[in-house]
Amino acid sequence: MPFPEIDKSWNVKDISDLLLKYSAVLVKEQNDYIGIITDSDLLRLTNEK
Numbered sequence: 001m002p003f004p005e006i007d008k009s010w011n012v013k014d015i016s017d018l019l020l021k022y023s024a025v026l027v028k029e030q031n032d033y034i035g036i037i038t039d040s041d042l043l044r045l046t047n048e049k
Contacts, residue, residue, distance in 0.1 A: 016042055
């Protein structure tokens with residue numbers, strides 16, 4: 001199953017909801033991939049707060 005693609009403007013809550021169903025999401029800006037976010041990235045972000 002391919003990873004979902006999101007725009008870089010998505011908020012953390014919506015990304016978190018997607019990561020409940022997928023192990024990663026691909027981040028795009030216009031037509032270029034600029035990154036990938038995994039559940040471990042999100043955990044690291046919440047632990048920094």
